[in-house]
Amino acid sequence: MTARVEFWFEFASTYSYAAAFAVEERARERGVRVVWRSFLLAPIFGAQGWRDSPFNIYPAKGAYMWRDLARVCARQGLPLKKPTVFPRSGLLAARIACRHGEASWCPEFVRRIYAANFQDDEDISSSEVVGRIVESLSLKSAEILADAQTQPGKDALRAQTEQAVKLGIFGAPTFAVDGEIFWGGDRLGEALDWAIGERKVAQL
Amino acid sequence: MTARVEFWFEFASTYSYAAAFAVEERARERGVRVVWRSFLLAPIFGAQGWRDSPFNIYPAKGAYMWRDLARVCARQGLPLKKPTVFPRSGLLAARIACRHGEASWCPEFVRRIYAANFQDDEDISSSEVVGRIVESLSLKSAEILADAQTQPGKDALRAQTEQAVKLGIFGAPTFAVDGEIFWGGDRLGEALDWAIGERKVAQL
Numbered sequence: 432m433t434a435r436v437e438f439w440f441e442f443a444s445t446y447s448y449a450a451a452f453a454v455e456e457r458a459r460e461r462g463v464r465v466v467w468r469s470f471l472l473a474p475i476f477g478a479q480g481w482r483d484s485p486f487n488i489y490p491a492k493g494a495y496m497w498r499d500l501a502r503v504c505a506r507q508g509l510p511l512k513k514p515t516v517f518p519r520s521g522l523l524a525a526r527i528a529c530r531h532g533e534a535s536w537c538p539e540f541v542r543r544i545y546a547a548n549f550q551d552d553e554d555i556s557s558s559e560v561v562g563r564i565v566e567s568l569s570l571k572s573a574e575i576l577a578d579a580q581t582q583p584g585k586d587a588l589r590a591q592t593e594q595a596v597k598l599g600i601f602g603a604p605t606f607a608v609d610g611e612i613f614w615g616g617d618r619l620g621e622a623l624d625w626a627i628g629e630r631k632v633a634q635l
Numbered sequence: 636m637t638a639r640v641e642f643w644f645e646f647a648s649t650y651s652y653a654a655a656f657a658v659e660e661r662a663r664e665r666g667v668r669v670v671w672r673s674f675l676l677a678p679i680f681g682a683q684g685w686r687d688s689p690f691n692i693y694p695a696k697g698a699y700m701w702r703d704l705a706r707v708c709a710r711q712g713l714p715l716k717k718p719t720v721f722p723r724s725g726l727l728a729a730r731i732a733c734r735h736g737e738a739s740w741c742p743e744f745v746r747r748i749y750a751a752n753f754q755d756d757e758d759i760s761s762s763e764v765v766g767r768i769v770e771s772l773s774l775k776s777a778e779i780l781a782d783a784q785t786q787p788g789k790d791a792l793r794a795q796t797e798q799a800v801k802l803g804i805f806g807a808p809t810f811a812v813d814g815e816i817f818w819g820g821d822r823l824g825e826a827l828d829w830a831i832g833e834r835k836v837a838q839l
Binding site (some may be wrong): 491497502509596599600602 | 696699705708800819822836837
């Protein structure tokens with residue numbers, strides 16, 4: 432059985448953007464398959480009393496994050512433009528990514544949504560922008576967008592977000608391997624080690 | 636001039652514990668000198684409305700941290716025992732580390748305080764435990780403890796904590812190089828790159 436790592440991402444998450452562009456190549460080098468798992472942070476943050484991104488609530492943390500992200504992106508050779516609106520809702524895109532998580536086009540769809548937000552400063556909460564990106568993959572946007580907004584489409588993302596909570600996920604990106612979670616893009620290496628059986632943990 | 640990295644640590648910080656045992660060797664390999672800088676998180680957390688460790692306020696984050704720390708320590712070959720009291724106040728020890736930051740014994744003092752808290756579950760807030768650790772370094776504990784509690788001793792740590800805030804520090808450990816900050820033990824490599832002149836940052 433091929434080793435696998437689940438990549439849990441939220442479209443508003445800045446570090447998820449950088450990770451979305453790194454995860455497949457890094458995993459391939461280690462012989463690990465990536466499973467794409469969209470979810471929403473808003474209900475998780477809301478449950479702990481946050482009504483906005485912690486990067487907006489805590490200014491020092493926010494200022495640091497943008498600077499750090501600029502360094503992370505430079506190391507990856509990834510463009511970055513600070514969006515004029517932050518955070519943007521990725522609800523529609525997340526529903527689509529959830530409904531089609533196993534589709535071959537899903538990873539590229541996810542990266543194009545991220546690029547729209549963090550490279551081109553486009554409003555990824557709008558169905559026009561999301562629809563255009565779906566079309567750019569030679570898919571029928573009307574069908575895919577309509578399906579995402581049906582009750583089963585909504586329920587699927589809600590269930591996946593509940594699964595994230597059950598896994599203990601509280602931020603994005605998070606990598607999960609057999610129920611073991613690794614928070615932050617900088618933990619990808621550790622997650623891949625875990626996936627291929629290199630597992631070390633001290634007894635508490 | 637030798638490249639240098641400032642290591643900003645707080646004695647209650649779990650990830651600072653692991654970093655304190657890694658920073659000198661990693662820095663030496665890169666030809667970088669470590670400057671030890673104790674500070675307090677309580678006033679910084681307090682200013683953003685937290686009266687306890689965020690790992691206690693947010694249970695999912697806390698559960699994750701202990702598991703992640705156990706993995707980090709296992710990778711470093713570092714023992715870890717979850718303290719029965721968390722967080723413990725490192726006020727006295729932080730004042731001593733601040734007053735003697737340039738002393739040759741300071742790094743070892745810092746590591747022994749961390750080991751007392753995170754390996755031996757000792758009460759590092761007590762002057763008895765701190766005094767015993769000072770004595771274990773063949774130093775006169777009465778003098779050093781008394782000095783730390785004078786007004787200049789208190790003011791020194793207060794000023795150093797204010798300097799941390801000015802640098803934009805909001806958590807521990809943080810590495811600082813020429814005013815550039817790197818938060819988290821996992822950012823040590825990036826901080827050392829920065830210290831030796833490998834500096835990449837995307838234009839926002």
